[in-house]
Amino acid sequence: MFKQRLLTALVLAPLALGAVFYLPPIGFAIFLGCAFLIAAWEWASFCGWQTLPSRLSFTVGSAFWYLLCYQALPQQLAWPVQTNLLAESALWIGVGWWLLAVLLVLSFSKTKALWQQHKLFKAIMGWLTLVPSFAALLLLRNVNYEQSTFTGAWLICMLLGLVWAADIGGYVIGKPFGKHKLLPEVSPGKTLEGMIGGMVFVMALLTGVAAYLQWPEGVALWYLAAFILTLLSVFGDLSESMFKRVAGLKDSGSIFPGHGGIMDRIDSLTATAPLFALFVAMLGGF
Structure with a gap:
């Protein structure tokens, strides 16, 4: 299993980074849209929809939201740029949902009865999970694109590095070494030691980057942001586990050998992308 996971990761990581760095904005949007459409297809099974028409309906509905984001959000973001209300609203909606999702995970045994039988509630939760993170990644990729095609790519690379290091x-x-279960009623495999290990890896990566950049001004804020984002990445994983547990699923899909489905790979990314983009906005101004 470990070898299978490793080989799959060795294929997926270069593919993702190649798309981030070398596809033009429209190409990246199409690549991202395809990945998130597969994620929507998988989320339909979280809702309890197993038939082709029902899953297709949710996926098409998700495509509408993705297309709306692409059309409505700024296609170019200078660094720094003027405040954009629509972009910030999309990101804050995502952050607001994840604050609620954290509470739902922490109170899973008490609150699951409120939503587990309601397919529409779970569908809305899916859109709140997927759409703001899709918008965040689009916004990040378009930062300063006219001046430097790689500025946004490096921002996304930083986010991916954080998520991958935590994972x-x-x-x-x-x-x-995991002995103390984190939230066994949600995810029996998650441990406190694993969460701490993820945090250590993230901080080590950040220290290496900061040292390479000769400890730029404001680096203390980087550590604070990384700490918050790493915690949120853990809850991204736990949130997906919560929905899979309610749906009686082990994996979101089987598209990646040893890794499950796309949702199994981007759960932490969907949780961290909106807040990461807001942190960038606070520093850069969109």
């Missing part, structure tokens, strides 16, 4: 650290430390 790798959680696996490497949690697998052999």
Whole structure:
């Protein structure tokens, strides 16, 4: 299983980074849209929709929201730029949902009865999970594109690095040393040691980047942001586990050998992308 996971990751990581760095904005939007459409298809099973028409309906509805984001959000963001109300609203909606999602995860045994039988509620939760993160990644990629095609790509790379470091650290430390279950009623495999391991890996990565950049001004804020985002990435994973548990699923899909579905790969990314983009906005101004 570990070898399968490793080989799949060695294929997926270069593919994702290649799309981020070398596709033009329209190409990146199409690539991102395809990935998020597959994620929507998988989310339909979280809602309890198993038939082709029902799953297709949710996926098409998601495509509408993605297309609306692409059409409505700024196509170019200078660095720094003027405040954009629509962009910030989309991101704050995502952050607001994740604050609620954290509460739902922490109170899972008490609150699941309020929503687990309601397919429409779970569909709305899916759109609140997917659409703001889709918007956040589009916005990040378009930052300063006219001046430098790689500015936004490096921002997304930083976000991916944080998410991957937290995931790798959680696996490497949690697998052999995990003793204290984090939230066993939500995800039996998640441990406190794994969460701490993920945090250590993220901080080590950030320290390496900061040292390479000769400790730029404001680096203390980077550590605070990284701490918050790493915690949120854990809850992104736990939130998806919560929905899979209610739906009676082990994985969101089987598209990636050893990794499950796309939602299994981007759960932490969907949680962190809106807040990361807001942190960028606070520093850069969109």
